Amino acid sequence: MPPVRAYRVAPGGTLRGEVRVPGDKSISHRAIMLGALADGDTVVTGFLEGADSLATLAAFRGMGVAIEGPEAGRMLIRGVGRDGLQAPSAPLDVGNAGTAMRLLCGLLAGQPFASKLVGDASLSRRPMRRVTEPLARMGADIETAEAGTAPLTIRPVSQLESIDYAMPVASAQVKSCLLLAGLYADGDTCVSEPAVTRDHTERMLATFGCRVRRQRQRVCVPGGARLTAAPVEVPADISSAAFFLVGASIAEGADVTLPAVGINPTRVGVLYILKAMGADIAVTNRRQCGAEPVADLRVRSARLQGIEIPAAQVPLAIDEFPALFVAAACADGETLLTGAEELRVKESDRIAVMAAGLAQLGVEAEVLPDGIRIQGRGAAPLGGGSVDSHGDHRIAMAFAMAALRASTPIVVRDCANVDTSFPGFAALAAGAGLGIDEAVA
Numbered sequence: 001m002p003p004v005r006a007y008r009v010a011p012g013g014t015l016r017g018e019v020r021v022p023g024d025k026s027i028s029h030r031a032i033m034l035g036a037l038a039d040g041d042t043v044v045t046g047f048l049e050g051a052d053s054l055a056t057l058a059a060f061r062g063m064g065v066a067i068e069g070p071e072a073g074r075m076l077i078r079g080v081g082r083d084g085l086q087a088p089s090a091p092l093d094v095g096n097a098g099t100a101m102r103l104l105c106g107l108l109a110g111q112p113f114a115s116k117l118v119g120d121a122s123l124s125r126r127p128m129r130r131v132t133e134p135l136a137r138m139g140a141d142i143e144t145a146e147a148g149t150a151p152l153t154i155r156p157v158s159q160l161e162s163i164d165y166a167m168p169v170a171s172a173q174v175k176s177c178l179l180l181a182g183l184y185a186d187g188d189t190c191v192s193e194p195a196v197t198r199d200h201t202e203r204m205l206a207t208f209g210c211r212v213r214r215q216r217q218r219v220c221v222p223g224g225a226r227l228t229a230a231p232v233e234v235p236a237d238i239s240s241a242a243f244f245l246v247g248a249s250i251a252e253g254a255d256v257t258l259p260a261v262g263i264n265p266t267r268v269g270v271l272y273i274l275k276a277m278g279a280d281i282a283v284t285n286r287r288q289c290g291a292e293p294v295a296d297l298r299v300r301s302a303r304l305q306g307i308e309i310p311a312a313q314v315p316l317a318i319d320e321f322p323a324l325f326v327a328a329a330c331a332d333g334e335t336l337l338t339g340a341e342e343l344r345v346k347e348s349d350r351i352a353v354m355a356a357g358l359a360q361l362g363v364e365a366e367v368l369p370d371g372i373r374i375q376g377r378g379a380a381p382l383g384g385g386s387v388d389s390h391g392d393h394r395i396a397m398a399f400a401m402a403a404l405r406a407s408t409p410i411v412v413r414d415c416a417n418v419d420t421s422f423p424g425f426a427a428l429a430a431g432a433g434l435g436i437d438e439a440v441a
């Protein structure tokens, strides 16, 4: 069990200066997976050394892949080729990492050996049928627990069949899982999405020489494709930057620059939503970082207004809602989010847990089946007190930032999982001016 860690955050203060947030979690997972399956050596830079992506790394080491590093975000993956993975000698434990579990499930379904995927208590509550059902249609043999959850027991089959699958939920993890399984299928595997989701898998597969075909919201990969190693430069994670975008927007006298943040169009919902709320964010120095676009983001304090969040932005900002709810709590007027039932099956039920924490801070929030209505406090400060993150990394960081507008200290409980996506968060935030201390609670 990780130590039960808490944050104690002093009220008020501001954020200033340059803040370099760690590498993108989604891209880091994919770099290991594709690097391991490629022919040749892949050098990765900017890799996120967080517990989630390190779990993926350990899983591939457990399947015989030699990986040097990571050291300061740099590593060398000695690709074993499409058919070079070895049977793991023990269950692959991916901890809290939903992306690792769902993507690996697809990849393992096509291997000639049996494997088992396990995760921590939170991951073991999350729905896995969304991947195991379409994989079963491809002929995969995967057993879940009775509730359709982990552990996942994967047995080899002689040949996966290709599929043309229309996803019922907009999920990049489901899409990526099926595309990875598709590499081992007998023809073209195609996945259509009901709304645009992050496309890092497609971009990286193309960089690794796979002939990915994309038509609007449908993507196809050819069965039997081989991958060729290619360098991967991981941009800073916009999902981690989001806490500073919100923190600097709500604090008085703030001015923060976040260099080289990934601005893939499938991930920039947080910029769209914050700007629609009146945030002062300048996107400068746009450039390409391998297959991914990046830019420097400069954010200064602003008076925010509540908005109705457009449905099309929901999948593009899916991981940023805990931070966005804090922005909404500090805005003038009401913010309404609907069409976001997916938030209920993330690392925690992010609607319920955020609403409970906001209530502790004196913010009125009405829980809806698929979203939330938040009554912003405008110029009035938030209250302080103790909030429980329920072990959800993004909720812990969101409430730490809320202290910038609180009248008394905020204690955030159960923060150890911040290490899954943002190791060093407290030190980095403290360096920028947040009055945050870590404590064992």
Ligand code: S3P
Residues within 6 Å of the ligand: 025, 026, 027, 099, 170, 171, 172, 173, 174, 176, 198, 318, 319, 342
């Ligand atoms: C991810 C996809 C999203 C996101 C998760 C990372 C990915 O999940 O919430 O943090 O790397 O593909 P869903 O596919 O469940 O929407």
